[in-house]
Each structure stands twice: as C-alpha cells, then as structure tokens.
Amino acid sequence: MDAHPDAGLGWAPKFVTRWAIGCMAAIAVAGSALAQTPIERGSYLVNGVLTCGNCHTPRSPSGAWDMSKQLSGRPRTWDEVTFKVNAANITPDFETGIGKWGDADIKRSLLSGVRPNGAQIAPITPYGFYKVFTPADIGAVVAYLKSVPAVSNAVEPPVYKAAMHVDIPPGADKAMSEADMTDPAKRGFYLVTIGHCMECHTPLVNDVHDYAQLGKGGQPFPGPWGVAVSRNITSHPTAGLGAWSDAEIKSAITQGVRKDGTKLNPPMAFSRYATMTDQDLSAIVAYLRTVPPKE
Ligand code: HEC
Ligand code: HEC
Known part of the structure; x- marks a missing residue:
C-alpha cells in the first residue's frame, strides 16, 4: 500500500x-x-x-x-x-x-x-x-x-x-490585469482559476460543470489509492472550510493534511502547491472565504 x-x-x-x-x-x-x-x-x-x-x-x-x-x-x-x-x-x-x-x-x-x-x-x-x-x-x-x-x-x-x-467558470472569460493582483481576494480568484481548483471541486452534471454549485465538491477520482472524492471547499461553516483556520486550509493545500489530521489522497498535487509563496497561499485562502456556502 x-x-x-x-x-x-x-x-x-x-x-x-x-x-x-x-x-x-x-x-x-x-x-x-x-x-x-x-x-x-x-x-x-x-x-x-x-x-x-x-x-x-x-x-x-x-x-x-x-x-x-x-x-x-x-x-x-x-x-x-x-x-x-x-x-x-x-x-x-x-x-x-x-x-x-x-x-x-x-x-x-x-x-x-x-x-x-x-x-x-x-x-x-x-x-x-x-x-x-x-x-x-x-x-x-x-x-x-x-x-x-x-x-x-x-x-x-x-x-x-x-x-x-x-465550460468557462463565471467571471473567468477574459484576461485579468496586474492591478487586479494587488487585491488579495481577486489575486486568489486568479490563482484558483489558473490552478483549475474548481474544475475538480465543482460537481458535474452530464459532463458539464454545475457552477451554481461552485466549490461544492463531489467528483470521484479513481486511482491506485481507491476513489478520492473532491471535497466541499466553499465557505460553509460545517460542510465546507468555514470553520478552518487559514493555516489549516494552507496545510490541506500544500501538505494534503486535513483539519482533523487525516491525509488526503491524490490526484490533487500537494507537493506542487507547496512551492507557492505564502502571499499566494494567503490570497487563495482569502478568495475561498468568499465562495458562497453550499450544503
Ligand atoms: C488534467 C491533466 C492536464 C493538465 C493539468 C494539463 N494538461 Fe495539457 N494536455 C492534457 C492532455 C490529456 C492533452 C492531450 C489532449 C488532446 O490530445 O486533445 C493535453 C494537451 C496539451 C497541449 C496540446 C499539445 C499538442 O501537441 O497538441 C498543450 C500545448 C498543453 N496540453 C499544455 C499544457 C500546459 C502548459 C498546462 C499547464 C498550464 C497543461 N497542459 C495542463 C492534460 C493536461
Ligand atoms: C485534480 C483534481 C483537484 C484539483 C486540481 C484540486 N483539488 Fe483539492 N481536492 C481534490 C480531491 C479529490 C480532494 C479530496 C481528497 C481525499 O479526500 O482524499 C481534495 C481536497 C481538498 C481540500 C481538503 C478539504 C477537506 O475538507 O478535506 C482542500 C482545502 C482543497 N482540496 C483545495 C484545493 C485548492 C485550493 C485547489 C487549487 C489550488 C485544489 N484543491 C485543486 C481534488 C483536486
């Protein structure tokens, strides 16, 4: 194993x-x-x-x-x-x-x-x-x-x-500017978008992303590890990341360790994300906190 x-x-x-x-x-x-x-x-x-x-x-x-x-x-x-x-x-x-x-x-x-x-x-x-x-x-x-x-x-x-x-996620149909990068939540939206986080973390209905449920998770990823199911990364206080601290969200992204200490499975590329600067990770967290809660 x-x-x-x-x-x-x-x-x-x-x-x-x-x-x-x-x-x-x-x-x-x-x-x-x-x-x-x-x-x-x-x-x-x-x-x-x-x-x-x-x-x-x-x-x-x-x-x-x-x-x-x-x-x-x-x-x-x-x-x-x-x-x-x-x-x-x-x-x-x-x-x-x-x-x-x-x-x-x-x-x-x-x-x-x-x-x-x-x-x-x-x-x-x-x-x-x-x-x-x-x-x-x-x-x-x-x-x-x-x-x-x-x-x-x-x-x-x-x-x-x-x-x-x-399909193109909402708000992602045109180039962003360097000026957008000075606002943490906008910078976070940019990084989460080019990092295609929501490609995996948004449910599919007949192979089309249901962006009304952005970040709700639920897509299965079979592999040698069994089946990993993408999780709810909206700001929902219990179903999502609402009750997680910034540091806990960052460790999930970069170390693959959940708030409760359990390990996350691939295909999310934790060791790649670990090379991001703390400024970029903080921006990602700032944006995730703005994602509307989904049950
Ligand atoms: C989730 C997996 C995945 C990720 C992530 C991914 N790719 Fe790909 N890429 C593919 C697959 C599969 C194909 C082949 C698609 C096809 O043949 O129609 C492909 C095709 C391509 C092609 C076309 C090459 C050709 O000869 O036609 C380019 C260019 C490319 N990818 C660049 C990138 C770059 C740059 C990134 C990161 C910014 C990236 N891809 C991220 C899976 C991925
Ligand atoms: C290739 C698909 C994929 C991509 C891309 C991806 N994830 Fe994930 N993510 C998953 C899966 C699957 C899980 C659950 C793994 C498990 O349960 O073992 C997960 C788990 C998480 C968790 C843990 C949540 C919890 O409740 O345990 C967070 C936080 C997270 N992802 C954030 C992100 C962010 C932010 C990005 C972009 C930087 C991202 N993910 C990109 C598939 C992906």
Whole structure:
C-alpha cells in the first residue's frame, strides 16, 4: 500500500530546495521578487499552481515524477465519451513535442484550446480556466515551456469521437490585469482559476460543470489509492472550510493534511502547491472565504 504512483514524491524536497535557493539568490541579487525573469516566473507557475506536470510529466517505476523527462507526455489515457487522448509531449522537441510551434501558437492553444492546424484540443488541459491569464503570465508560461529540455517521446495520437464541450467558470472569460493582483481576494480568484481548483471541486452534471454549485465538491477520482472524492471547499461553516483556520486550509493545500489530521489522497498535487509563496497561499485562502456556502 505504500507505493501507489501518485505517492512517490521523492523528488519534491530536493526540487523545492533547489527552487527556493534559486529564488533566494534572485531576491538577493535584485532585492525584489519582482525582478524575476519571465522564465523564472513561468517555472514558478508551471511547476506550482498550474500543475501542468501532474498530467504531462512521466513517472519513474517508483511512481515519482521523472523530472529528467519533464513535460514530455505521460502514458496515461483519458477515455471519455467524446475523446480518447493521452497527455501530449509539450517539450520543445521538433518531432514529438511542440518545437515547431511559435509563441503565438502556444498562447492560442492555452487561451482557446486550438492547435496551429486549427484542431481543437481535448479540454483535459483545463484551457476553459486559462482566459484569465494576465498577458505577462501567459508570456512567462510560454517562455518557460520553450526553455525546458527537448525530450523525444512519441505519444499515441488523440482520437476524437464527437463534439467536445468546454465550460468557462463565471467571471473567468477574459484576461485579468496586474492591478487586479494587488487585491488579495481577486489575486486568489486568479490563482484558483489558473490552478483549475474548481474544475475538480465543482460537481458535474452530464459532463458539464454545475457552477451554481461552485466549490461544492463531489467528483470521484479513481486511482491506485481507491476513489478520492473532491471535497466541499466553499465557505460553509460545517460542510465546507468555514470553520478552518487559514493555516489549516494552507496545510490541506500544500501538505494534503486535513483539519482533523487525516491525509488526503491524490490526484490533487500537494507537493506542487507547496512551492507557492505564502502571499499566494494567503490570497487563495482569502478568495475561498468568499465562495458562497453550499450544503
Ligand atoms: C488534467 C491533466 C492536464 C493538465 C493539468 C494539463 N494538461 Fe495539457 N494536455 C492534457 C492532455 C490529456 C492533452 C492531450 C489532449 C488532446 O490530445 O486533445 C493535453 C494537451 C496539451 C497541449 C496540446 C499539445 C499538442 O501537441 O497538441 C498543450 C500545448 C498543453 N496540453 C499544455 C499544457 C500546459 C502548459 C498546462 C499547464 C498550464 C497543461 N497542459 C495542463 C492534460 C493536461
Ligand atoms: C485534480 C483534481 C483537484 C484539483 C486540481 C484540486 N483539488 Fe483539492 N481536492 C481534490 C480531491 C479529490 C480532494 C479530496 C481528497 C481525499 O479526500 O482524499 C481534495 C481536497 C481538498 C481540500 C481538503 C478539504 C477537506 O475538507 O478535506 C482542500 C482545502 C482543497 N482540496 C483545495 C484545493 C485548492 C485550493 C485547489 C487549487 C489550488 C485544489 N484543491 C485543486 C481534488 C483536486
């Protein structure tokens, strides 16, 4: 029971340390985190709140993410009513990745879910949640994706069976601005949206998110751990997080430990979220406290 694929996060402490040292060095040199380069900002986002690697990075036999092949596609298949797809190779490899795509192509794929040839991408990449990206952040994500090592890994091509439905959460239909980021609850809404938290934490009715029940949970996630069911993360005092302290909510997000001390199961990528700054985590908490209570 100790080694299911999503539990082997052995790389995380090393990775976090390296990230933290890199970050401290950047701050020491520049005196401010604002001096992050676009690639550093992109790395912070992609490897943290965006959890792109949770789907796109293959795993070693131990179950840990194989960071030497990061973002080169995972041999996991999503076989659903309208499509059967595998997570694509999104490294800059020319033959098997997205090396031939220009910056504008990558941006369009994330903002509109369309490939350079015009074909729609299956909404497993949660692009319905990405329209809020600030122009600087989407640029940073693209800069980082172009900077990762190209890895040759041919992923089985997608099969599309019928028209694919994409839903956009309320208030998330257009780009947010740097000015929005100075308000903690707005910044939190931004992070929760690009982190597609509500993709998992909102119930589905006939494969469509029921946003009237935003944050109510209830979606099942089967895996080697059994079936994890997403929880109620609204501000409801008993059914949701209303009675949890800020620190308790942060430990659930970054450590996978609940208020009552029990451990949460994947697929929520706790070790990725643990790389977020405390300012960003506090903003997420500030926003979650504004999510209308649901029983
Ligand atoms: C929940 C899992 C999941 C997450 C999270 C995810 N993706 Fe994906 N992504 C997929 C799958 C599955 C496909 C293949 C879809 C298809 O073939 O239609 C895909 C396809 C893509 C493509 C199209 C590649 C191609 O060759 O057509 C790009 C680009 C992409 N993802 C980028 C990203 C980025 C960047 C992130 C993070 C911001 C991300 N994805 C997050 C699962 C995910
Ligand atoms: C891939 C799906 C997925 C994503 C993305 C996701 N979660 Fe979760 N989350 C879950 C599941 C499933 C559980 C319950 C796991 C269990 O019970 O073992 C959970 C549990 C939680 C809990 C614990 C609540 C409780 O009552 O125990 C909190 C808090 C939480 N998530 C917040 C977030 C936030 C904030 C984000 C975005 C930064 C997020 N989640 C992203 C699937 C997800």
